[in-house]
Amino acid sequence: MTPRGPWSRLFFRRVDMVSGNHLRLLQSGADYFPALIAAFDAARAEIYLETYIFNADSTAEAVRDALVRAAQRGVQVRVLIDAIGSRELPAAWLEALKTAGVAVLKYRPLVTGWRSNPKSLRRLHRKVAVVDARIAFVGGMNLLDDFEPIRFPVARFDFSVEVQGPLIVAIHQSVHHLWRLVALSQLQPIDRKHSVHPSWPTDGRVRAAFVTRDSFAHRRDIERSYLTALALARSDILIANAYFLPGNRFRKLLKKAAARGVRVQLLVQGHTDHPFFQAASRALYQDLLVAGVSIREYQASELHAKVAVVDDHWATVGSSNIDPFSLMLAREANIVVDDVGFAADLRERLQRAVDESAALSAADWKIRPWRQRLASRLAYGLVRFLLGVARLGRWL
Numbered sequence: 186m187t188p189r190g191p192w193s194r195l196f197f198r199r200v201d202m203v204s205g206n207h208l209r210l211l212q213s214g215a216d217y218f219p220a221l222i223a224a225f226d227a228a229r230a231e232i233y234l235e236t237y238i239f240n241a242d243s244t245a246e247a248v249r250d251a252l253v254r255a256a257q258r259g260v261q262v263r264v265l266i267d268a269i270g271s272r273e274l275p276a277a278w279l280e281a282l283k284t285a286g287v288a289v290l291k292y293r294p295l296v297t298g299w300r301s302n303p304k305s306l307r308r309l310h311r312k313v314a315v316v317d318a319r320i321a322f323v324g325g326m327n328l329l330d331d332f333e334p335i336r337f338p339v340a341r342f343d344f345s346v347e348v349q350g351p352l353i354v355a356i357h358q359s360v361h362h363l364w365r366l367v368a369l370s371q372l373q374p375i376d377r378k379h380s381v382h383p384s385w386p387t388d389g390r391v392r393a394a395f396v397t398r399d400s401f402a403h404r405r406d407i408e409r410s411y412l413t414a415l416a417l418a419r420s421d422i423l424i425a426n427a428y429f430l431p432g433n434r435f436r437k438l439l440k441k442a443a444a445r446g447v448r449v450q451l452l453v454q455g456h457t458d459h460p461f462f463q464a465a466s467r468a469l470y471q472d473l474l475v476a477g478v479s480i481r482e483y484q485a486s487e488l489h490a491k492v493a494v495v496d497d498h499w500a501t502v503g504s505s506n507i508d509p510f511s512l513m514l515a516r517e518a519n520i521v522v523d524d525v526g527f528a529a530d531l532r533e534r535l536q537r538a539v540d541e542s543a544a545l546s547a548a549d550w551k552i553r554p555w556r557q558r559l560a561s562r563l564a565y566g567l568v569r570f571l572l573g574v575a576r577l578g579r580w581l
Contacts, residue, residue, distance in 0.1 A: 200394050200406055200410065201394060203392065203394065204351075205387070205389045205391075206349065206390075208347070208348055210344060210502070210527065211322075211346065212343075213326075213344075214326065214340060215340060217324070217326050217343075218244055226251055226254065230260060233263050233265075233314065233315045234252070235266075236266055236267070236270075236311075236327055237270035237308065237311070239266045239270075239271040239328045240273075240274070242329065244328075244333075245329060249281065252264065252282060252285075253287065256285040257286065262286070263287075264287055264288065264290070265289075265309065265364060266289065266309075267308050267310070268294040269295070270309070270327070271291070290364070290367050290373065292367055293309070306510055307515065308516070310505070311397075311504050312326055312504050313518050315353070315356055315360050318382060318383040320353070321348040321353055322348070323356065323395070324346055325344060325491045326489075337485070339485050342425075342486055344531070346520045346522075348393070349386055349389065350385045351383075351385055352395055353384075357381075359397060363516070390524075393522045394410075395520060396501075396518070396519045396520070397516070397517065397518050397519075404513075407512060408512045412434060412435065415439060415495070417495075418442050418495050420447060422442055422450065422494075423452075423494045423532060423535050423536065424492075425483075425490045425493070426451075426493075426507045427453075427487075427488050427490060428510075430465060430469070430509065430568065431508070432512070436472070439451075439473060443478050444476065449478045451480045451481070452481055452539050453480060453482055453483070454482065454487070455484040455488070455542070455543060456486070456487055458487065462564075464560045464561045464564035467557075470545060474545060474546065474547035481544050484542060491503055491505055491506055491511075494528050500521070500527055504518055509572055
């Protein structure tokens with residue numbers, strides 16, 4: 186696809202747009218887990234899997250068993266889990282994986298005191314899988330059943346992207362590099378076996394980029410992708426994000442877009458697994474609502490998506506929340522897409538969820554009970570304090 190005017194400037198240094206890809210949007214576990222397991226069962230040479238949460242439930246067990254089957258038939262399987270996010274994974278599950286020949290590493294293991302240690306905020310939050318350097322999955326879904334830990338009437342609202350095409354090269358290089366980095370940092374042996382050479386079908390048509398965040402060369406790549414898209418928006422901005430606590434520049438760009446006539450819609454959590462964080466986020470809503478930004482809280486189930494569509498062709502799906510912990514601390518991975526068809530598909534799904542969600546109004550939000558307003562202000566103030574401890578005080 187040919188770049189469209191100012192959008193050609195969106196992809197800045199170190200973020201390369203690649204043409205010729207097949208992308209398939211996967212919504213919730215009903216789409217994601219069958220596709221992931223099928224790819225694992227078809228694997229011939231290697232599997233890389235990165236996840237924040239590896240939960241002990243029936244859905245994750247099916248993934249575990251597929252990894253075991255692959256390793257038992259000689260596939261090199263490497264699983265990287267976050268030491269905090271997957272801290273409750275049973276030892277028996279880890280032993281079953283290792284006995285089958287699966288290599289498992291924990292990202293940044295902490296012995297004690299992780300809740301009070303600022304360094305514990307630097308987590309592996311990516312959700313990436315690469316099979317035979319041929320097919321990849323990038324998105325927001327953990328290895329966790331859609332109805333765990335709370336059984337809502339409908340599945341958790343989340344997305345992933347199945348990728349085939351030349352973008353595989355960047356994704357494969359990234360997972361391979363991170364595995365080696367973690368192994369070296371933990372004094373684990375490095376397999377010198379030559380990695381699989383990427384391959385892909387030749388009839389793909391979608392332009393996309395693999396955008397990551399780390400604490401080295403790509404500290405702000407995901408944030409800059411968002412900021413540039415917001416600055417260049419001409420008609421529509423639709424963002425669905427589970428943990429929404431944007432920085433000052435992000436909020437200003439949302440308000441400026443609304444002021445120049447762009448329709449700005451935010452879909453945020455109604456039900457939350459982090460009530461303190463939600464209270465802090467709600468401290469920002471009044472200012473955005475007054476500026477003309479539409480905010481709706483998703484009530485059907487747990488919103489866990491980290492996605493956005495801008496105008497008729499820019500879209501992103503990934504693991505990164507719009508908060509300082511994702512955009513400034515954690516390792517994250519998003520797919521950024523420049524394609525009318527993909528953007529339309531994602532927009533249709535998001536708009537349906539928006540239309541079914543509870544709308545907030547500036548007038549009602551202003552007269553919330555004083556206890557709720559006080560709780561939001563206190564939570565927001567504490568988040569600012571924690572960011573100062575982590576040396577990120579300028580974010581908010």
